[in-house]
Amino acid sequence: MTGTRSTARIGLLVAAWIVRLVAIILVIATFNFVLVRAAPGDPAMVMAGQSGAADPKILDDLRKEYGLDKPYLVQLGTHLARVLTLDLGYSYRQRRPVLDLILERLPATLLLTLTAFCLALLIGTTLGALAGLVAGSIADTVFTVLSLLLYATPVFWLGLMLVLVFSVTLGWLPPFGYETINAKHTAIERIFDIMKHMIMPVISLAAIYLAIYARLMRSSIIEVSHQDFIKTARAKGLARPRIVVSHMLRNALVPVVTVAGMQAGALVGGAVVIETVFAWPGLGRLTFEAVLQRDYPVLLGIFLILSVIVIALNLVTDLIYRLIDPRMTTEAA
């Protein structure tokens, strides 16, 4: 009984999420459309970029292909239809479709962001919970100072400092890249090699979010510990570990997961800078190259795809939220 009802709930959640996804894609595609027209200069020139603009034939083709002589609304309609069929345009700089360029770089970015996101959430909430349980102690003070410092550190600079210490000075970790080139590794060696390359980018990306989640979890635990149901549990004579695990943690996690979902966009943005620091071959590097070359179609495509990734992360946190919020489960039961 409860099983089918909660399945129905999840189904509803996913359906609502798909509607939201399509809506966001349409809004961002429209925004991109407006931006190209608002940019100074001829839209064909903007899309062709520095390399294509010199060639009158490319400009002519572009005008024809995008119907730039037709009314704006017609242009917008064609543009949205294109985006919905996953046609994100063409990079004249790289001479390849934008979607191909993005798909090629996507796995590296996903690997980096998802690992950093999970680590930050796991370690951050654990540390925060521990600090909250010993609030006021020396360990708690050290924790608070450290998280304040991390919170004020620019991610890209943290990455560079790690390179300075662990690659330049100690020589322990590779300073950049995704894997050792021409290493002739076996499959397992290759995985370890990639993991070794991942350590610093993941730490620098995860650090600031770890600090945010930890601080939140700390105050959340402190707040929960003052609530009546905890007092009741104590009065009932429940053992402290049991109170902490089954009553406090679950309730305290709710606001943290909510914020983690809201921070997904910032995390993805941070990945872009971190990839630039570590020459990580993902979307961030592609962004950096596209900025340098003013490769406009690529930038617009990346903005769209990364927004989709944020929405996907939001769904994940929504699902976790349903899973842990006691009010949600009692309702369903």
Next chain:
Amino acid sequence: MDAVKAFLRHPSGMAGFVLLIIVLIVAITAPVLFPVSPWEMSGTPFTPPGEDGMWLGGDTLGRDVAAGVAHGARVSLLIGIASALAAMTIGVMIGAISGYFGGKVDLVLMRVTELFQTVPAFILAILLVATFSPSLLTIILTIGAVSWPPLARLTRAEFLRLRGREFVEAALCQGESTARIVLGHILPNAISPILVVVSLTVATAILLESALSFMGLGDPNLMSWGFMIGAGRTVIRQAWWMSVFPGLAILVTVLAINLFGEGLSDVLNPRVSRRRA
């Protein structure tokens, strides 16, 4: 006055305040301390810190890193404060309209706010600055345009809380105009939490600006900390000081603003702050 006294007794808030004053003094006196432009060569390239009269060393072209850090303080503070004010203008306007009028207006405006909170702000900022070409003004407007949502949400919540209060009803009964009620009655009562968030927005704006100029999207005529770190990145093996010092400058400034803002929050909104403590 009581608030000032309470702030004086707030240790971390005061620490932030003192640090902030130091950064401000450096920013203001930069042209006096370092009369030579930070873009000018003033020694041999790659001078290590402390040699040749350059305490923080020289860069690839023999420019003084200390001069860059001092002049960069002007740029960071200016962009940070101006963008936070831009974000405040947008956020308070949207939040006030949304919270005061409610209904469909509120629904639409909150959807827009959510949208801005969902999309990756940094990528949007890159896109906007790249479109309108990087300059002081476009950078400030861009950071303002991606930083307003938390302010809009906060203002909306405050307006929702206050609009049913007796003093608002009294003003309504006296036939005061909507603009007067919103600006003269509700906003002054909502201002202290808004100011706290604005001060914290200055810190995030500085971080955002540094990331933009690190990516090569800073104003090309301004020496900024992010640009210096970006320039030092490729020569980190030869000249660690080129990226270490500008980064420390960002860290200290952002930390100072955060400490100051949180101190302000504890003093001005003890009701909200106690929950966080």
